[in-house]
Amino acid sequence: MLKELLREDRIILDMKAETKEEALKELIDVLDLPDDKKEILFKSLMQREILGSTGIGKGIAIPHSRSIVVDNITLVVGISKKGVDFEALDGKPVHLFFMLIATPNDPSMKYLSALGSIARVSRSIVGEGEIKTDFSSPKEVVDYILSHDHE
Template identity: 35%
Template sequence: MSDTSLTIDNILSPELTLCRVPASSKKRALEFIAEQINHQDNTLSETEIFNNLISRERLGSTGIGQGIAIPHCRLDGLDHVVGVLMTLEESVEFDSIDNQPVDLIFALVVPKEATSEHLELLSQLAEKFNERSFCDRLRQCEDARTLYERMTASGG
């Protein structure tokens, strides 16, 4: 792979874009992410993904404020970055920096050794999610297809 510039478009698939997910808690939301990734690629362990996401949350919440969280972790034996975007039916408590519950989640699971790509993607996401109008457009989506298209549409 010569192209090292990862963008949100090439790590997010329509199959891992989920709209209005019913999750009753942060733990349930993270379990759901792990289930969905495993469902797309059953060589990846659901338990391991979930445990890694939870371990990362213990270091400090990935809730970045304004109802948004970017849970992420590294995974042994993974050879590409996996992104999962979901909006929640109901906001859940996420121990966010502003103590606001979360209803917009973009999870990143990256190969064990992918350090710079990982950070680059996190900053791209944080930048996108910094735009309130962009987040509002995501939250208004009624279906996964629209959500995917809005997330991957380039430009403002």
């Protein structure tokens, strides 16, 4: 599942963001959308954050939303070496972001399955101890994530 969604051109190796808002904007920027669509997506993601942070703790966050602005289920991965204050459940800075956006209609339930896969991979990564943040290429990030994807 994750293998299909991971794209090397949708990976940020060293995020500059320091706050939740900046992090979401930086992740959204990867999608190369016009400004009006970016704004819709940002509002949608922030709305979900208001219900409870998607910073699941131990350095990982999974911001997600269904949105009218995308044509397909879309995943963006961001690495932050310095960490972002994402108001995570455990209050720790977030180093690894999985931003998942799905279309409003999702007949195949792909979205929930993808969220489930990301949550499973995240648990596997944090189970290892420290999150790796030092990558020299997007491919390395893809390999790192997939090495934790034991379906």
